[in-house]
Amino acid sequence: MARTEISVIDYAVRQEELGVSFYTKAAEKFRGTELAGLFMKLAKEEAKHLRDLMDVQAEALRKGVEECFRDVEVDDYLDAVIREGLMPGGDRAEERLDQVKTVEDACRIAMQAEKNAILLYTELAKRSKDKGQKRILEAMIREEKAHMAKIAGMRADLDPIYAAERFGKLC
Known part of the structure; x- marks a missing residue:
């Protein structure tokens, strides 16, 4: 059975x-680190994204997916994004965290997840026909971009090599 936009939203809910x-x-x-505070803030913001996605999902189920999205079948590009997963390692993200030894590693995983969410x-926003859903998705995109920037800034503060790569010089 081909994937449809509603199954993609189901997937996004699970990833959030x-x-x-x-x-x-x-x-x-x-x-006890500055990063812990950032991660707790991000957990709360991702919980909001989860609620927002569940609203999008409920609306698509209520109206019918064809009323909410163009091209309800998933194309190769979107399928590739899905297969990559939002959280690197998919359901194994928590197991990967057990193996993370440094703040830099945690930031790297988090940045990849945020990039994949974007x-x-x-x-999904491009395919949305419903203006309310499109606004929700566009707001989530802006928030995910802000998350990525916050994580990158924190990582630069903690990792001089990353800072040099990001800013072109050692800070």
Whole structure:
């Protein structure tokens, strides 16, 4: 059976659940650091995204997916984004966190997840016919971009090599 936009939203809901769990556990793992506070804030924001996605999902089910999205079948690009997963390692994200030894590693995983979320939500927003859903998705894209910038800034503060790569000089 081909994937449809509603199955993509189901997938996104599951990924946001994993994101909340990842950030909560990462905050616990790095308790007492500045990063723990950032991760707790991100966990709360991802929980809001989860609620927003569940609203989008409910509306699509109520109206019918064809009324909410163009091209209800998933194309190769969107399928590739889905297969990559929002959280690197998919359902194994928490297991990967157990193996994370440094703040830099945690930031790297988080940044990849945020980047993948931006790709997915951008594609869903482009396909959305429902203006309310499109606004929700566009707001989520802006928030995911802000998350990525916050994580990158924190990583630059903690990792001189990353800072040099990002800013072109050692800070």
